[in-house]
Amino acid sequence: MNVLSVVGARPQFVKAAAVSQQLRGAHDELLVHTGQHYDPELSEVFFEELALPEPAFHLGVGSDSHATQTAEMMLELERIVDDESPDVVLVYGDTNSTLAAALVAAKSSTQLAHVEAGLRSYDWSMPEEVNRRLTDHCSDILFAPGQHAKETLAQEGISENVFVSGDVMYDTLVQISDRLHGTETGLDVPDEYVLATVHRAKNTDDRDRLESIIDAFSQLHVPVVFPAHPRTVTALQEYGLWERATEAARVIDPVTYGQFITLVEDAVCVATDSGGVQKEAFYLDTPCVTLRETTEWIETVDAGWNTLVGAETSEIVDAVRAAVDPPAKPELYGNGNAAARIVEQLERSVR
Secondary structure (H helix, E strand, C coil): CEEEEEECCHHHHHHHHHHHHHHCCCCEEEEEECCCCCCHHHCHHHHHHHCCCCCCEECCCCCCCHHHHHHHHHHHHHHHHHHHCCCEEEEECCCHHHHHHHHHHHCCCCEEEEECCCCCCCCCCCHHHHHHHHHHHHCCEEEECCHHHHHHHHHCCCCCCEEECCCHHHHHHHHHHHHHCCCCCCCCCCCCCEEEECCCHHHHCCHHHHHHHHHHHHHCCCCEEEECCHHHHHHHHHCCCHHHHHHHCEEECCCCHHHHHHHHHHCCEEEECCHHHHHHHHHCCCCEEECCCCCCCHHHHHCCCEEECCCCHHHHHHHHHHCCCCCCCCCCCCCCCHHHHHHHHHHHHCC
């Protein structure tokens, strides 16, 4: 089986690491890095740490408008698919890289497989919601991380070739957590802290929302450790909020995946607008407060381990203070064998 795997952003590197490891023993995989995340701290370092194979193709697309970025990816990906004739194009999640590869595959003779299918936030203002929905409806093979995602697809009329695989992000997390157990991050952080991440355009592109979030950090009862995404740093500086942010939190540079996982595990709470970090917090038994009004990982909210608060200062502060005694944790997204299930199903399904 010839597989063309397309990635472009940090969460996709984490997911692809698990599947690539399972694929490469018996199949031919070509990895395409679109360059959507092009900062070395958000890209190359993850390839090294996760032992991802060197990309066969690096498109170097970089940052631009959604339309321009997606179009440039499609032009390059179409050429690659035509030249390589893969049996299946494998995509992950909900980025512009995902959608670009999905549209190219859908208009070719190759099959399209989507890992993390069936997730919905029902917030059409999020580009990710558009990407994931269109990708699902283009896909020939869909891997849902849980039963809820499978049921969502059925409600939209997608019921054939849908498989509950579990979450491949958990596979990678289990592997790296075992390696990291008992090691130090090398970062100077307090004994008790809230870990914060903010990078969604809805928060970074709205000065009032970003200011409210920073104000909440300043009012919390424990220090905030804040690995700052380059987009967020730029926004804070442009809005004149940088000094206030550095007073409200310990702002640090982006960290490696291993460092970040250790930070999540040791935090008293996570405050984030990232979908992937919501899951990582859940897996590592750390309560999560989500700086959004919606989430595609609704099961974590239903389980009592995640609270949606948006960007209101008082709600963020109250939720973080309340996130000290979560209930018993259910198993939601498999047991760390999702990648093996995905490869086994691809072997059965790919024509």
